[in-house]
Amino acid sequence: MKRQKITVVGSGNVGATVAHLTVLKNLGDVVLYDIVEGSPQGKSLDLQEAAPIEGFDCFVIGTNQPKDTADSDIIVITAGMARKPGMSRDDLLDTNVSIMRQVVRQITPHSPNAILIIVTNPSDVMAQVALQESGFAPEKVLGLGGVLDSTRFRSFIALELGVSFEAVTALVLGGHGDSMVPLVRYSYAGGIPIDKLLDEETLHLIVERTRKGGSEIVDLLKTGSAYYAPGSAVVSMMEAILKDKKSIMPVSAYVSGEYGLSNVYLGVPVILGSHGVEKIIELDLLPSEHADLLKSADGVKRILTRT
Structure with a gap:
């Protein structure tokens, strides 16, 4: 049986964390790709040497060559400039759009059947850039936002209640930014x-x-941004896809009429399986909730006009 192959683009904190969690879960072989010579090779070798202790049998390689990523089942793109104090995700736009276009043009032709998971901020906009550059079907290109935002919401609820983190389910819709829409009404402990x-x-x-x-x-942090929770969020998405779990989770997906919105990436609940986004679930929103979602979508669209 062919082992799954996962390419992680970017060997910084998020990329390295994704690679680490991927092999700990034995999800597949990992290719860590970066344009910086030595960085992906060194981190991959270090991670491979942990295999006898951690008990995983995945192979990990680091490379600066796009051809080494060929025939990947999933490509996770983390490459880009990270935020610094005082910066919004949107402040990263110009630099990261350029990086995203270059990465997608270099990597996706080698893996035409892959599913893309976009982490680079602003992730909803970057997912749309990746969709345009790759020519992939929309269900094959996903943004991270919804899962990460929802796990933060869940964590803060559990901390406030003093209960198990696993006991809390919560849902966040909208863009991965300050206008996101945490839905109290759909959150439970x-x-x-x-x-x-x-x-x-x-x-x-x-x-x-x-x-x-x-x-x-x-x-x-002052010198970087989050990577543990984003890494875990990405790997939860990968696991749903690689194991065809049909998981219901909020991801940044391309909406085409759902919630009265079209042609934009937003955090929405989906069924996630081996084909990527297999269905977008439309919730019954209150007028105020729907208005907040429209406002969030408008924010993403405004940023898109600058790309």
């Missing part, structure tokens, strides 16, 4: 709606902290 467990003021603070979750980490 042990099956109990969280608005039955937390007062309105506390919920408001949690929602706002979720929207600023990435900035909070950037401000603390």
Whole structure:
């Protein structure tokens, strides 16, 4: 049986974390690609040498050659400039659009059947750039946003309640930015709606902290941005695809009429399986929730006009 092949573009903190978690879960062989000579090779060798201790049998290689990524099942693109304190995700636009176009043109021709997962910020816009440059079907190009935003929301709820993190389910829609839409009404702890467990003021603070979750980490680190939670979010998406789990999770997907929106990437709940986005699930939103989602979409579209 052919082993799955995963290419991770970018050997920085996010890329290295994705590679590490991928082999720990034995999801497949990993190619770590970067234009910086020595970086992907060194990190890949270091990771491969952990195999006897960690008990994984995946092969890990580092390369600066696009041809080595050929026949990948999944390509995760993390390459790009990271945020610094005071910067929004949108401030990265010009530099990262250029990087995304170059990467997609170099890598995707070698793996025409791959599924792309875009991490580079602003991820909704970068997913649309990757879609345009690759010529792939929309269901084969995904952005990270929704899973990461939702796991932050879940974490803050669990911390406030003092309960198991696994007991909390939560949902965030919209763009991966300050206008994201955390849905309190669709969030639960042990099956109990969280608005039955937390007062309105506390919920408001949690929602706002979720929207600023990435900035909070950037401000603390000062020299970089988050990578553990993004890495875990990416690998959860990969696992759903590679194992054809038909998982329901919020990802940045290309909407074509759903929620009254078209031709834009947004965080929406989907069924994720071996074909990528197999279905977008349309929730029954309140007028205020739908208005917030439209506002978030408008924000993504405004940024798109600058690409």
